[in-house]
Amino acid sequence: MRLEIDITGKTFRSTAGGTHEVLAPLKFALQSGEVGVLIGPSGCGKSTMLRIILGLDGDFRGHIARPPQARIGMVFQEPRLLPWRSVEQNVRLAAPDVSEAKLSELFRILELDAHRNHFPGELSLGLARRVALARAFAVEPDLLVLDEPLASLDDALAGRLRDEIATLVASRPMMTLLVTHSLDDAIRLGDRLFFLSPRPARIVQEVPIAVPRAMRSEAELGRIRAELAALQLESQ
Amino acid sequence: MLRLLSFALFLVIWWIAALFVGGAKLPSPPAVLEVMIAEASTGALFLHLGATLARVTLAFVLAMSLGSAIGYLMGRVRLADKLGDPWLILLLNLPALVVIVLAYIWAGLTETAAIAAIAINKLPTAVVTLREGTRALDRSLDEMASVFAMPRWRAFRHVVLPQLAPYIAASARSGLSLVWKIVLVAELLGRPNGVGFEIGVAFQLFDTPRLLAYSLTFAAVVLVIETLLVQPFEARATRWRPRAA
Numbered sequence: 380m381r382l383e384i385d386i387t388g389k390t391f392r393s394t395a396g397g398t399h400e401v402l403a404p405l406k407f408a409l410q411s412g413e414v415g416v417l418i419g420p421s422g423c424g425k426s427t428m429l430r431i432i433l434g435l436d437g438d439f440r441g442h443i444a445r446p447p448q449a450r451i452g453m454v455f456q457e458p459r460l461l462p463w464r465s466v467e468q469n470v471r472l473a474a475p476d477v478s479e480a481k482l483s484e485l486f487r488i489l490e491l492d493a494h495r496n497h498f499p500g501e502l503s504l505g506l507a508r509r510v511a512l513a514r515a516f517a518v519e520p521d522l523l524v525l526d527e528p529l530a531s532l533d534d535a536l537a538g539r540l541r542d543e544i545a546t547l548v549a550s551r552p553m554m555t556l557l558v559t560h561s562l563d564d565a566i567r568l569g570d571r572l573f574f575l576s577p578r579p580a581r582i583v584q585e586v587p588i589a590v591p592r593a594m595r596s597e598a599e600l601g602r603i604r605a606e607l608a609a610l611q612l613e614s615q
Numbered sequence: 616m617l618r619l620l621s622f623a624l625f626l627v628i629w630w631i632a633a634l635f636v637g638g639a640k641l642p643s644p645p646a647v648l649e650v651m652i653a654e655a656s657t658g659a660l661f662l663h664l665g666a667t668l669a670r671v672t673l674a675f676v677l678a679m680s681l682g683s684a685i686g687y688l689m690g691r692v693r694l695a696d697k698l699g700d701p702w703l704i705l706l707l708n709l710p711a712l713v714v715i716v717l718a719y720i721w722a723g724l725t726e727t728a729a730i731a732a733i734a735i736n737k738l739p740t741a742v743v744t745l746r747e748g749t750r751a752l753d754r755s756l757d758e759m760a761s762v763f764a765m766p767r768w769r770a771f772r773h774v775v776l777p778q779l780a781p782y783i784a785a786s787a788r789s790g791l792s793l794v795w796k797i798v799l800v801a802e803l804l805g806r807p808n809g810v811g812f813e814i815g816v817a818f819q820l821f822d823t824p825r826l827l828a829y830s831l832t833f834a835a836v837v838l839v840i841e842t843l844l845v846q847p848f849e850a851r852a853t854r855w856r857p858r859a860a
Contacts, residue, residue, distance in 0.1 A: 433762050434761075434762075435758050435761065435762065450764070451762055451763070451764070452763075453759070453762045453763070455755070455758075455759065457755070459755055459756060459758075459759045461756065461773060461774060461777070462855055462856075463777040463855040464773060464777075464855075468773075472765065472769065472773050473759075473763040473765065474763075475769075498855045500855065500856070514763075518763060
């Protein structure tokens with residue numbers, strides 16, 4: 380499976396009547412088993428781009444080729460759980476075909492076992508984020524989209540959750556698109572990094588990371604970081 | 616316990632007032648109870664209560680289901696809102712009496728006319744409440760349902776309906792009281808039975824005990840419905856909310 384994004388532009392009309400360009404021409408593709416990372420400053424249009432890719436916003440110029448049968452798993456910036464359904468029901472409603480074994484495994488990996496029957500209002504943000512992750516993985520997606528899934532969590536928890544995401548991503552081949560501010564998350568999880576410019580967003584630089592995710596030691600990560608720093612200097 | 620105490624207080628005040636005003640204008644609680652028992656033993660009380668209750672139920676169900684559907688549509692579709700709004704304002708401001716009299720003139724003194732007239736009176740308030748509820752729906756949850764490709768019905772049932780439940784409960788509550796008030800007027804004007812008819816008779820005879828016996832019994836029935844049906848529904852619909860301390 381392959382996701383091809385070819386956006387030639389997106390204009391946003393504000394209530395005041397003005398129009399502004401949110402996205403400049405953008406073109407990239409993602410293969411099955413690949414993790415693409417979009418990194419860019421706040422407000423550069425990343426969320427708009429995700430909405431277009433997910434088919435939530437049809438008002439743009441260009442073309443998105445997404446296999447029509449592709450199942451989508453999405454982790455929104457806010458968890459977006461149904462407050463009136465329990466944790467388990469929230470996951471099952473999005474993924475009605477999920478097997479009990481698969482569900483148990485997900486809850487175990489994400490440490491949600493004790494919270495199956497809790498309502499989202501009883502969870503901390505970190506737990507709610509994990510439920511949103513469980514929901515996205517339970518659908519066994521062909522396309523997984525993560526919109527800053529680790530934002531506003533403390534470093535230790537973010538680190539653990541990031542490792543859990545890495546485990547889950549490795550568990551089956553899918554196209555993954557991660558949006559993040561954190562270079563650290565990007566180089567630990569990504570296969571290809573797309574650096575975006577401020578609004579209107581365009582891809583300033585595309586950086587592939589050749590070393591497989593599992594083999595990235597701290598030393599390796601340090602080397603990648605240094606390389607990126609050099610690239611950033613060049614581009615400025 | 617507090618509810619019982621408050622009810623007892625009501626009885627005490629009534630009794631004292633009856634002593635001052637005199638039995639002809641305000642009969643004492645035992646006098647009213649006596650009439651209730653007498654009417655119940657002939658079966659007339661149950662017949663009239665039953666007739667009124669059936670009308671309330673039919674008109675209420677009709678107005679709530681139709682009103683909720685129209686309100687949801689108007690909340691979702693801008694065109695429907697634009698087209699429906701003038702009608703809604705007209706209906707909201709049309710006096711109940713006008714609707715009832717017109718219905719009886721056009722459709723005759725029939726059951727259909729009575730129930731339709733009552734339903735038309737309740738309909739606009741249900742529409743307004745549900746339209747407001749629909750406008751307040753969380754778009755981000757709609758998006759979530761759409762991304763996860765939830766089938767329409769499942770999304771409606773699990774994403775939309777729970778958000779509308781408090782509005783439906785509020786509308787049911789105000790609707791129940793509104794409908795039963797209007798039912799009595801419709802019965803007084805053009806039905807041969809029901810609590811409203813009996814009150815008409817009592818009015819002609821200036822029979823206050825009878826008037827109170829019928830109206831209070833029906834008020835009790837409404838109280839029971841509210842406690843046994845509306846409140847449990849509301850509690851269930853909002854059980855996920857953290858309780859107020």
